[in-house]
Amino acid sequence: MSEKKSILLIEDEKGLIMTIKDRLEEEGYLVDSAEDGEAGFRKASKNTYNLIILDLMLPKKGGLDVCRDLRQQKIETPIIMLTAKGQVLDKVLGLKLGADDYMQKPFEMMELLARIEVQFRKTNRSEKAQSLMDFSFGDIHINFERMHVQRNGEDVVLSAKEFQLLRFLAINEGEILSRDQLLNEVWGYDALPSTRTVDVHIAWLRQKLEKDSRYPRHILTVHGFGYKLVV
Ligand code: CA
Numbered sequence: 376m377s378e379k380k381s382i383l384l385i386e387d388e389k390g391l392i393m394t395i396k397d398r399l400e401e402e403g404y405l406v407d408s409a410e411d412g413e414a415g416f417r418k419a420s421k422n423t424y425n426l427i428i429l430d431l432m433l434p435k436k437g438g439l440d441v442c443r444d445l446r447q448q449k450i451e452t453p454i455i456m457l458t459a460k461g462q463v464l465d466k467v468l469g470l471k472l473g474a475d476d477y478m479q480k481p482f483e484m485m486e487l488l489a490r491i492e493v494q495f496r497k498t499n500r501s502e503k504a505q506s507l508m509d510f511s512f513g514d515i516h517i518n519f520e521r522m523h524v525q526r527n528g529e530d531v532v533l534s535a536k537e538f539q540l541l542r543f544l545a546i547n548e549g550e551i552l553s554r555d556q557l558l559n560e561v562w563g564y565d566a567l568p569s570t571r572t573v574d575v576h577i578a579w580l581r582q583k584l585e586k587d588s589r590y591p592r593h594i595l596t597v598h599g600f601g602y603k604l605v606v
Pocket residue numbers: 386387388430431432433
């Protein structure tokens with residue numbers, strides 16, 4: 376049995392519902408839809424979806440209210456909000472009320488598909504992060520719950536950033552991660568603009584965790600791209 380991801384589309388423009396639904400189904404998603412805010416809210420609180428696409432301007436109950444009420448009910452399904460042109464204020468408010476992303480109409484379907492993918496990758500990652508308690512490579516053992524790193528049974532002291540970087544590498548073990556991605560994920564978007572920061576922290580991690588930091592065997596450089604952790 377395949378595990379199709381389900382998406383709830385809350386939108387009142389019939390033409391747009393058809394266009395989005397057809398395209399998402401083509402991509403292999405299961406799509407359910409609701410044409411006003413109340414019906415959408417009911418469906419979203421009763422059923423489990425992997426993602427919700429929520430229009431801002433809706434009859435009966437507006438998108439912002441739907442979003443806020445779902446979050447109040449502890450429904451944490453990722454929400455991509457659709458806004459009409461120029462509704463900048465609403466965009467900010469939407470994110471504050473718990474939307475994960477927003478798109479301005481009109482948009483390209485390719486763009487919507489890409490944003491959906493981003494949300495699913497984020498969900499995967501946080502599920503993985505929550506289940507990741509222990510991780511080992513070489514003679515290193517990490518206990519993520521206790522934020523504790525040992526090398527051959529001896530404690531290794533890492534700074535908070537080093538630990539976060541190591542954690543992100545471990546969650547994405549075997550995947551190539553670009554410097555920009557590491558900077559955004561570990562330091563956040565407000566970080567210093569320099570990806571040099573990433574290189575420096577990688578060097579520190581290697582010194583602490585690799586047998587010979589000049590010839591790393593686990594925290595590897597992928598030339599012209601970034602880094603990856605291999606066990
Ligand atoms: Ca609308």
